Amino acid sequence: MSAIIKLKFFFEKHGFHVSSRLADSLGMRASSVRLFFIYLSFVTAGLWFAVYLTLAFWMRLKDLIRSKRTSVFDF
Template sequence: MINKILIFFERYSFGVCTYLGDKFEISQSKIRLFFIYTSFLAVGFPLAFYFFAAIVLDIRTFIKRKKVQYWDI
């Protein structure tokens, strides 16, 4: 059961921790632990930030993909 949950989150994660890790040159595991620990302390506020960042990154990659397609024509 735990393995299925881990596989689900690894496969369908939004890439927020990866993006932040690459941007600030910090390991992804430290950023994930930061989100987990602060979500317990701040009653879910970091989860709201995480989902907001996921939406922004998804829109950003969608726009980049569309821009490349228009210039390739």
């Protein structure tokens, strides 16, 4: 077997079993733990998108409030 396939099998055997071990230690179902991690990933991605939109709105608002002069002689 190639090294990549061995590495893939290693992660499938040891890495994907984390949610079921965590669920066993917490006394809940593994599907609930997996669903929690999926929801958490969407929330964290959505949070940064909301921060991005807030900063973009803030910069646009700043440009609207502070008018830019085209010349030194404009009032």
